[in-house]
Amino acid sequence: MGKLERHATIADVAALAGVSVGTASKALNxxxxxxxxxxxxxxxxxxxxxxxxxxxxxSLHSGRTYTVGMITTDTIGRFSIPVLIGAEDALGAGEMSVFLCDGRDDPIREQYYVRTLLSRRVDGIIVTGRRTEARAPIAADLPVPVVYAFISSADPGDCSVVPDEAGGARKAVEHLLAVGRTRIAHVTGPEHHNSARVRAAAALERLAEEGLEPAASPLFGGWSEAWGRQAVGILLAGRAEFDAVFCGSDQIARGVCDALRAAGRRVPQDVALVGFDNWDVMTEGCQPPLTSVDMNLEGLGRSAAEMLLAAINGSPSPGRHALPCHLVVRESSAVPLP
Amino acid sequence: MGKLERHATIADVAALAGVSVGTASKALNxxxxxxxxxxxxxxxxxxxxxxxxxxxxxSLHSGRTYTVGMITTDTIGRFSIPVLIGAEDALGAGEMSVFLCDGRDDPIREQYYVRTLLSRRVDGIIVTGRRTEARAPIAADLPVPVVYAFISSADPGDCSVVPDEAGGARKAVEHLLAVGRTRIAHVTGPEHHNSARVRAAAALERLAEEGLEPAASPLFGGWSEAWGRQAVGILLAGRAEFDAVFCGSDQIARGVCDALRAAGRRVPQDVALVGFDNWDVMTEGCQPPLTSVDMNLEGLGRSAAEMLLAAINGSPSPGRHALPCHLVVRESSAVPLP
DNA sequence: AGCTTTCCGGCAACCGTTTTCCTAATTTTC
DNA sequence: GAAAATTAGGAAAACGGTTGCCGGAAAGCT
Structure with a gap:
């Protein structure tokens, strides 16, 4: 595989075509x-x-680089990728590209990247992260617009695009109610985690609207399968009966599912199950396939990119924009056959 | 959150400091x-x-942008992220950044990205992908060096950094032999997939060196848990006894594990289990935790980046470089207690 | 034929930074 | 005190492209 000596310049092109540099530029553009x-x-x-x-x-001339930077607060992963893909889609249509920077939960690293992006003269910056928690603004007084996607900025004047997690949790509960379940338990992540609290509160609220109590007070723990399995032990040890479990993540739901089966409870006949995230690896690996709340991360990325483009063109959309979640129903919550 | 009018230029700085532009530049550098x-x-x-x-x-002046491009052949995901992180680590030390482009299995998109990267004058390009298969070179006669990571180039003159999958498979088999298993089955992905073939062939070869036959001829299918579960049905239906299963991926292994338990076979007492990929979600979610072959993807990314840097500095490392895999032993293959 | 109009394409300024001279001022040396 | 050496900082030419302006040639008009 050969290697060309160097990049051709427009002067080379002009010389070969026998015209001046300016003419060559005009011809090409x-x-x-x-x-x-x-x-x-x-x-x-x-x-x-x-x-x-x-x-x-x-870009020296135009003042635009047709590039936007994307900084992940924590490490790049399962949540930031779909957001990135959505953003790329929205930006790609405008011939812009995305410069991805992995913050790795390190504020120093993050600031370094902000400076790098500014020195590269990106037209705007998207900030994202694994958690939906509000975070401190990435910097004050930047010369380019910033949009927060998935994660939100603590400054209400900043533009943030986030999933309506509470709405998603309500949809999950509504679905369980619709398939005739009334004794619903909730197993979710750590209480210090914003998503866990928001989802739990919304679920309880929706139950209360029907005049119902949860089958047990919400179980806060971790986001893992192991915690899901452990939580089933706690539920079974308690005297309360339950005919459905709404879980704060698909991994938890999967753990719950495995433990229920091991304990002789059938899913969905005895217990209906709903997860959160709609992560294919879990929803498909689970037996039976798992009903789950989808936060539409790609849509989030797309919206964020569109708002960023608008801001670049002089029409910012300040404030917090919540996008709806939707429920994907699978067998784990199917109505038991008569 | 305010927004600064525009980027300051060195002329602004010079004016404020009361010196000439050239002097300002010298002062800052x-x-x-x-x-x-x-x-x-x-x-x-x-x-x-x-x-x-x-x-x-x-960079107009220096001719260097201190940026490298990274193109994923297929969509960015579980395999490309660790490679990216490794590359970032190696490059970050040299103050370089990575421009990530998601090829999405679309050759047109890929070529578009190659052109974009060239127009941005990246100092080099890393190509990666989900599969280890050799692929057609990304382009001929590029003016910058290219290194393939994980995936390899079909042109043997190109620099490719790949995992030694055959070695990894041999290590898995050796471990199973070392814990006293002799009737070993192999369940893996689709036969048209290079990794599946290579790993299967290496496993068989290693068994043959001990004068052993596999417990059944390798089962080729998909990479999913569902296939793992299905494969157990096939193994149990056959008359052959087996005391270990080496799987082509952790997802397959997890499916195998679940199905074995459902069939009343204990892991690891009755059947020892080894997976491939060492994907934490699977190895930790599995009951018991799964022994697995780790391809050291971050190391791959790091090596690729180092070789790219060397090539940028004029010392290319042409050819295919295979990096060793290592085995991470967990309970699924623990020696049964006496 | 002499004038205006239209069409092509070149010239040069400019974008922001670095770097190579170069000059003026200061210090050193005898 | 004059010559030489050193130092501090400015002027200008790149780097690669874009664009506004201008001029020459050909064509159209009276």
Missing amino acids: GRGSLREETRMRVREAARQLSFEANAGAR | GRGSLREETRMRVREAARQLSFEANAGAR
Whole structure:
């Protein structure tokens, strides 16, 4: 595999086509008034030299880089990828690209990346993260617009695009009620985690609207399968009966499912199960396949990117924008056959 | 949250410090011979204006952007993230950043990204992907060095850094032999998938070296838990006895584990189990925790980045470089207590 | 033929930064 | 006290591209 010596410059192209540099530029960008023959000649020269205009030099003039930066608060992973993909989709249509920076939960690293992005003159910045918690603004007085996606900024004046987790939890409970369950338990992540609290509170609230109590007070623990299994032990040890469990994550739900089966309870006949995240690995690996709340992360990324574009073009959308979650129903909560 | 009008330029800094532009540049970069007092004055002015040098303009001069591009062949995900993190680590030390592009299995998109990266004048390109299969070179005659990580290039002259999957499979078998298992089955992914074939062949070869036959001929299917469960049905239906299963992925292993338990076989007492990938979600979710082969993806990314740096500095490392896998032993293959 | 109009394409300024000279001022040396 | 050496900082030329302005040539008009 050979290696070309160096990048061709527009001067090379101009020389080969026998025109001046300015003319070559106009020919390639469809500007100015040139004979069609000249335009073709320049284009051919460019093709021959595999000329690609130097984006840095170009942006020097336009003031735009057609690049946005994306900083993940914590490490890049299961939640930030879909957000990234959604953002790429929305930006790709406008021929912009995304510069991804992995903050790794390190504020120093994060600040370093902010500076790097600014020095690269990105047109805007998207901040995302694994948790929906509000976080301190990434910096004050930046010369470019910033949009927070999934995670939100503690400053209400900043633009944040977040999932309506409470709404999602309510939908989960409504679905369980609709399939005839009334003794519903809730197993979720650590109480210090914002998502766990919000989802639990919304679930309880929705139950209360029906005049119902939960089958047991919400069980806070971790986000893991192991905790889900452990929680089933706690539920079974308690005297309360339950015919459904709404879980704060799919991993928890899967643990719950495995433990229920081991204890001789059938899913969904004896206990209906709903998870949160709609993570295919879990929903499909689970037996039976798991009903789950989908936060529409790609949509979040897309919206965030669109708002960022609008802000870049001078129309910011300050404030917190909550996007609806939707429920994906699978066998784990199917109505038992008559 | 305010928004600064525009980026400060070095001319602004120079004006504020009362020096010429050239002097300001020297002051900030530690070049030239200046009075310490002047240097400080310029630095202070820069701080006051939150000046960040325009990287594009700067690279115009140096010819280097201190950026490398990373293109994922397929969609960015579980395998490419660790590679990315490893690469970032190796490059971060040299103050370089990574521009991530998601090819999404679309050759047109991929070519578009190659052009974008070239126009951004990246110093080099890393190509990665979900599969270890050799792929067609991303382009011929690029003006920058390219390194393939995890995935490899079909051109043997290109630099590829790949895991030694065969070695990993041999280690898995050796471990099972070491804990006294002799009737070993192999369940893996689709036969058209290179990794599945390589791992299966290496496992058989290692068994043959001990004069052993596998407990059944390798079962090729998919990479999912569902296939793992299904494969256990096939194994149990066959007349052959087996005391261990080596699986082509952790997901398969987990499916196998669940199905074995459902069939009344104990893991590891009756059947020892080894997976491949060492994916924490699976190894920890599995009951008992799963022994697995780790391909050291971060190490792969790190090595790839180091070789890319070397190539950028004029010392390429052409050819295919295989890095060793290692086995992480957990309870699923623990020696049964006497 | 002499004038205006239209069409092409070149010239040069500019974007922000670095770096190579170069000059003026200061210090050293005899 | 004059010559030489050193030092501090400025002017200007790159780097690669874009664009506004201008001029020459050809064509159209009277």
